[in-house]
Structures are given as structure tokens and as C-alpha cells.
Amino acid sequence: MERKTIVFKIQRYAPNQDKEPYFKSYEVPVEQGMTILECLWYIKENLDSTISFRSSCRMGICGSCAMFIQGRPRLACETQTLELKSSTIEIKPLPNYDIIKDLVVDQRNLFRNHKKVKPYIISEKATSNPTKEYIQSVAQLEQYLQFNYCLKCGCCLAACPTMATDTNFLGPQALAQAFRYNTDSRDRAGNARFQIVDTFEGIWRCHMAGACSDACPKGVDPAMAIQLLKRHSIFGSRKEYSDYAGPLPKNRRPDIPDAPAPTVKGARTNGRGNGKGKKGRR
Amino acid sequence: MRESRLWFLFVLAGACMIVLLGAHLFVMHLETFMGYLGITIHEPLAYAEVMARAKSVSWLVIYMALLILALYHGLYGVRSVLLETINMKHHSTVTAVIVIVGLIAAVFGSYIVIQSYMMGGL
Numbered sequence: 262m263e264r265k266t267i268v269f270k271i272q273r274y275a276p277n278q279d280k281e282p283y284f285k286s287y288e289v290p291v292e293q294g295m296t297i298l299e300c301l302w303y304i305k306e307n308l309d310s311t312i313s314f315r316s317s318c319r320m321g322i323c324g325s326c327a328m329f330i331q332g333r334p335r336l337a338c339e340t341q342t343l344e345l346k347s348s349t350i351e352i353k354p355l356p357n358y359d360i361i362k363d364l365v366v367d368q369r370n371l372f373r374n375h376k377k378v379k380p381y382i383i384s385e386k387a388t389s390n391p392t393k394e395y396i397q398s399v400a401q402l403e404q405y406l407q408f409n410y411c412l413k414c415g416c417c418l419a420a421c422p423t424m425a426t427d428t429n430f431l432g433p434q435a436l437a438q439a440f441r442y443n444t445d446s447r448d449r450a451g452n453a454r455f456q457i458v459d460t461f462e463g464i465w466r467c468h469m470a471g472a473c474s475d476a477c478p479k480g481v482d483p484a485m486a487i488q489l490l491k492r493h494s495i496f497g498s499r500k501e502y503s504d505y506a507g508p509l510p511k512n513r514r515p516d517i518p519d520a521p522a523p524t525v526k527g528a529r530t531n532g533r534g535n536g537k538g539k540k541g542r543r
Numbered sequence: 544m545r546e547s548r549l550w551f552l553f554v555l556a557g558a559c560m561i562v563l564l565g566a567h568l569f570v571m572h573l574e575t576f577m578g579y580l581g582i583t584i585h586e587p588l589a590y591a592e593v594m595a596r597a598k599s600v601s602w603l604v605i606y607m608a609l610l611i612l613a614l615y616h617g618l619y620g621v622r623s624v625l626l627e628t629i630n631m632k633h634h635s636t637v638t639a640v641i642v643i644v645g646l647i648a649a650v651f652g653s654y655i656v657i658q659s660y661m662m663g664g665l
């Protein structure tokens with residue numbers, strides 16, 4: 262198995278005690294298969310417990326470990342250290358965000374903008390207690406599927422040159438999500454979303470550099486979503502809507518197996534919820 | 544108004560200007576090329592020629608259209624540059640200033656075109 266000692270040059274900065282960011286180096290014995298995130302944990306557990314970074318799922322699902330690794334925004338948990346083919350690896354916090362500490366950045370702007378574009382299905386027919394179901398074809402699903410994979414990691418905002426110069430820009434993540442919901446055949450709030458994104462700080466502020474799509478670790482193409490939003494804002498989207506069909510079948514089809522037994526005691530078992538359960542925090 | 548409408552008008556104004564500005568250029572400055580097409584224009588910048596055009600309704604319409612379209616196209620561009628350079632929370636101030644400048648220029652420009660139309664032939 263390949264082993265190598267790699268020097269990690271990590272940007273450190275605690276705004277309440279440091280005047281400006283500085284680099285600190287750590288030597289890490291790296292084995293084949295170790296991700297950047299594992300190396301950071303090695304440093305935290307063995308060399309310097311004061312270093313701060315975010316992570317959670319360790320499998321490219323939660324989006325918390327985005328950072329600027331060797332000059333590119335990447336997910337630390339999805340970046341194989343030896344594949345970077347360098348004996349020195351430089352890690353900085355994501356650009357275009359304020360630093361909270363070391364590699365942890367303030368992502369409030371990302372989530373604020375995401376919220377602004379109403380990232381949920383809006384339809385006068387949707388209720389919290391549905392008695393019918395929407396029929397959505399595979400083709401209708403494919404209209405927005407790739408945009409559904411967005412993790413909200415914020416790599417695209419870190420790569421975007423417009424974001425670097427204009428803090429009012431809605432940003433590629435939020436705009437891609439506006440497109441995702443606008444093209445969902447169950448959604449009927451396209452006009453309301455266009456009021457928000459068809460503005461100078463929205464789709465028209467994008468210069469189509471495409472850096473966002475290049476940086477996205479999930480293969481989402483926000484630049485394309487923005488161009489399509491521009492097209493739809495001018496020519497209309499000719500969107501197909503899903504039928505709200507039903508009622509829901511009373512008896513389950515025989516080829517659909519039982520749900521696995523609940524692992525938590527007292528969990529709801531009817532699969533669709535009975536509406537009496539505790540309301541989750543949003 | 545939605546930005547896409549403003550942008551679309553900007554593009555449309557640009558496309559119309561190609562035609563109108565083309566007509567202006569060929570008649571006023573490229574009469575040699577018009578000669579190749581068999582259309583003879585004598586001294587288009589001579590006073591008598593200028594005033595002859597000024598009293599024509601079609602030239603009045605062409606110049607008024609050119610004035611409005613050029614102002615809209617140009618000032619929309621200036622607004623875009625300003626909005627990208629001045630990092631403002633509310634863009635409405637920049638837009639308001641641009642609209643006022645545009646209106647003043649439109650009044651001034653149309654005064655000249657209409658006045659020379661009314662003086663036509665003098």
C-alpha cells in the first residue's frame with residue numbers, strides 16, 4: 262500500500278485573536294485511500310486540537326466539508342489526498358465568504374438566498390394531508406433531476422467571479438434551485454419565483470463564466486440553469502404540469518413489499534404519517 | 544418591470560438601430576456606396592439638403608425613433624455598468640438617475656428634430 266508523508270499548509274485565522282490569516286504546516290503520514298477530511302481529523306486528533314473545520318456525513322451527502330483545497334473549492338471528504346499528486350497540500354477556507362474560524366466560513370448568505378427563491382413545491386392543490394397523488398413521468402422528473410442533487414455545499418459561490426464582486430447577487434446555488442422548482446411539473450409558482458430571480462441581482466447579473474458548474478462536486482450545472490431561466494424569462498417555458506390524480510389506492514399492490522420494521526420504539530408505521538405525530542423542527 | 548423585459552427591449556432597440564443607423568450612415572456619409580447602388584445623392588451635408596430632409600415626415604419619424612432607441616440602448620448599457628460597479632443595496636436610485644438623464648436628453652434631442660422639421664425649407 263502506498264504511504265507518503267505529506268505537508269499540509271493550512272490557513273489559520275481566529276478573528277477575535279489574530280490580526281490576519283496565516284499558514285501553519287503539519288506533517289501527516291498519508292496512506293492510500295485517505296481523504297483530505299481524514300487527514301484533517303488526523304491533525305486535529307494528533308497534532309493540533311485547536312484547528313477548526315466542518316464535517317458531518319463523510320460521504321459527500323451533507324455538504325459541510327467544502328473548502329479551498331489546492332486552489333479549488335472541493336469537498337474534503339470526497340478528495341483523495343494521494344490523487345492530488347503533491348507533497349505539499351494547501352488548504353484555505355472557501356473564498357467569497359466571511360471566515361468564522363480557520364476553515365469554517367459563514368454560510369448565512371448562501372442559505373438566505375436559497376430561502377429567497379422559495380425552494381419548495383407550491384401548488385394550490387398541495388395540502389399537508391393529501392388524498393390523491395401526483396403522476397409525474399420519467400421525462401418530467403428528468404427536467405429537474407440533476408439540480409435536485411445540490412448539497413448546499415457552497416462550492417459554486419466560492420468559484421463565482423460575480424459573487425466575489427457583488428454581495429447582492431443571488432448566486433448560482435439559489436438560482437439553480439429556482440430553476441429546479443420552476444421546472445418541477447408539480448409546481449405552479451413559476452411567476453412568483455420569476456419576480457425574485459428575473460432581476461438585476463438575479464439571473465441577469467450572471468456573466469456566464471461557468472466557474473460554478475466546473476466547481477460543483479455533485480455534477481449540478483448551475484450555469485446552465487441560469488441560462489435556461491433567462492430563456493424561459495424571455496420566451497416562456499412551455500412547461501407540462503403533472504395531473505393531480507387519485508384517489509390513493511386503498512390496497513397496496515401485491516408486488517410492493519412491506520416496509521421494514523421501525524428501529525425506533527413508538528415510531529409511526531403507516532408510512533404516510535397519521536398527522537398526529539410530533540411536529541419536527543424546520 | 545421584470546429585468547428580462549428591459550433586456551429584451553435593449554436587444555430589440557439594438558437590432559432596430561442597425562437598420563436606422565445604417566440608413567443614416569448610407570445617406571449622410573457613404574453616398575459613394577449609394578452611388579454603386581444607382582442612387583445618387585448630391586452633397587448630403589449641404590444646408591439645403593439637410594433642411595430638405597428636415598421637412599420630410601419620414602425623416603422626422605426615423606430621427607425620432609433613432610433618438611429614442613439609441614438613448615434607451617445606450618443608457619441601459621450605462622445602467623448595467625453602473626450597477627455592476629457601484630455595489631448598492633437598492634438599485635432603484637441608479638435607475639431613477641438614468642431615467643431622468645434619458646428624459647432630459649430625449650426632450651433636448653426631439654426639440655432639435657421637431658424644430659428643424661417646423662423650420663423645414665427655410
Ligand code: SF4
Nearest residue numbers: 411412414415417477
Ligand atoms: S450547486 Fe453544486 S456546488 Fe453549488 S451548492 Fe449545490 S452541490 Fe454545492
Ligand code: SF4
Nearest residue numbers: 421467468470471473
Ligand atoms: S456562470 Fe454565473 S453564477 Fe456561475 S460562476 Fe459564472 S457568473 Fe457565477
Ligand code: FES
Nearest residue numbers: 317319324326338
Ligand atoms: S462531510 Fe458531508 S459532504 Fe463532506
